[in-house]
Amino acid sequence: MEPFPMExxxxxxxxxxxxxxxxxxxxxLQLDVQFVLLHTGTMRVEIDGASLDCPPGHVAxxxxxxxxxxAFHRTKPTWHRWIAVEVADAAAAxxxxxxxxxxxxxxxxxxxxxxxxxxxxxxQRLTDDVAKALGLAAxxxxxxMASRSPRAAAVHESVxxxxxxxHRRYGEELTLDELAKAAGVSxxxxxxxxxRHENTTPMRYVWQYRVLxxxxxxxHTGLSVGEIASRCGFKTSYHxxxxxxxxxGKSPSQVRKESWQGLV
Numbered sequence: 001m002e003p004f005p006m007e008x009x010x011x012x013x014x015x016x017x018x019x020x021x022x023x024x025x026x027x028x029l030q031l032d033v034q035f036v037l038l039h040t041g042t043m044r045v046e047i048d049g050a051s052l053d054c055p056p057g058h059v060a061x062x063x064x065x066x067x068x069x070x071a072f073h074r075t076k077p078t079w080h081r082w083i084a085v086e087v088a089d090a091a092a093a094x095x096x097x098x099x100x101x102x103x104x105x106x107x108x109x110x111x112x113x114x115x116x117x118x119x120x121x122x123x124q125r126l127t128d129d130v131a132k133a134l135g136l137a138a139x140x141x142x143x144x145m146a147s148r149s150p151r152a153a154a155v156h157e158s159v160x161x162x163x164x165x166x167h168r169r170y171g172e173e174l175t176l177d178e179l180a181k182a183a184g185v186s187x188x189x190x191x192x193x194x195x196r197h198e199n200t201t202p203m204r205y206v207w208q209y210r211v212l213x214x215x216x217x218x219x220h221t222g223l224s225v226g227e228i229a230s231r232c233g234f235k236t237s238y239h240x241x242x243x244x245x246x247x248x249g250k251s252p253s254q255v256r257k258e259s260w261q262g263l264v
Contacts, residue, residue: 004139008093010086011128012135014117016220018079019072026069033085033093034062035138037106037114039167039213041078044071052102057164059106061142063097064090077231079213081114085135097139100146105160106167108198110141115212122219122259158183159197162190166206170213171233176203206233211247214240218252219259225252 019025019041036043036059043054045062046069054060062068064087072078087093117134120126165182166174179202180187194202214232217223223231229240229252245251250258 004093004096004136004143006132006136008087008089008096009132009135009139010088011131012083012085012117012138013126013131014081014083014114014121016079016081016118016216018077018217018221020077021073021075023072023078024070025072027067028069030062030064030066030068031086031090032064033087033097033139035083035085035110035142036060036062037081037083037111039079039081040171041073041076041080043078043080045069046071054103055164055168057106057160057167058103059110059142060103061097061100063094065094079216081118081216083114083117083135083138085138097143100143104142104145105164107145108163110138110145113138113141118216118219158185158190159193162194162202163205166202166209170206170210171231174206174233179203179206207243208247210234211244214244214252215248215255218255225256228252 036054038054038056038058038060040056042056043060045052045054045060047062047066052060113134117126117131120130162179162183165179169178176187176190180190183190183193185193190202194200194205198205200208210232214228214234217228217231218225221228225240226237229237232240234240234243241252244255248255
């Protein structure tokens with residue numbers, strides 16, 4: 001794919017939503033280049049009569065000019081976030097991005113880009129120039145993910161599979177053995193892979209992901225702290241509050257109060 005030019009991008013806006021089981025949305029005309037980061041549940045998009053399926057732990061690219069209808073998991077909540085990139089010429093942008101795969105495994109870097117956009121938006125610091133730069137970064141990062149060599153992808157294959165399982169099942173009891181089984185390697189080998197590629201262990205990654213998911217729910221939903229703790233795999237509210245403060249520097253109640261008052 002040829003480089004996506006800066007002048008094509010007018011801005012970017014992030015979002016997050018949790019759909020109840022059986023939720024639907026649309027039909028709607030897609031106006032932007034949109035990246036949908038699926039964390040839990042499933043998503044099927046009917047695009048001009050063709051189906052696109054996105055499993056948890058993946059990111060889907062939606063191109064402008066298409067009519068879309070969404071259907072989410074029938075029995076589980078579906079949590080997804082998105083980065084909508086506003087483009088100056090929708091037809092030209094669609095032509096440039098058409099060769100890319102529509103769904104790819106969600107990388108930690110792309111996830112962090114969504115974190116950054118949401119944080120800047122919530123703090124009212126997402127200026128036009130920053131939004132344009134981060135929108136371009138999202139497009140180019142997605143293209144770079146697709147262009148990685150098969151050898152590099154193979155090195156990360158087991159880590160990617162384990163992370164996808166963590167994203168899909170973070171609200172459940174999850175053991176190292178189960179992650180290793182999902183990744184197709186021994187628990188010991190999975191630990192070595194995570195230390196090499198993620199600079200952490202598989203179970204620390206799971207707990208960090210649970211904390212990030214809980215933080216997102218505290219900021220963007222009206223669920224109680226106890227309900228969020230339960231949905232994110234914490235056995236008690238005390239365990240949740242202690243680990244959350246260790247990793248985020250604030251208690252869950254502080255994050256909820258500040259985000260709702262708009263003081264962050």
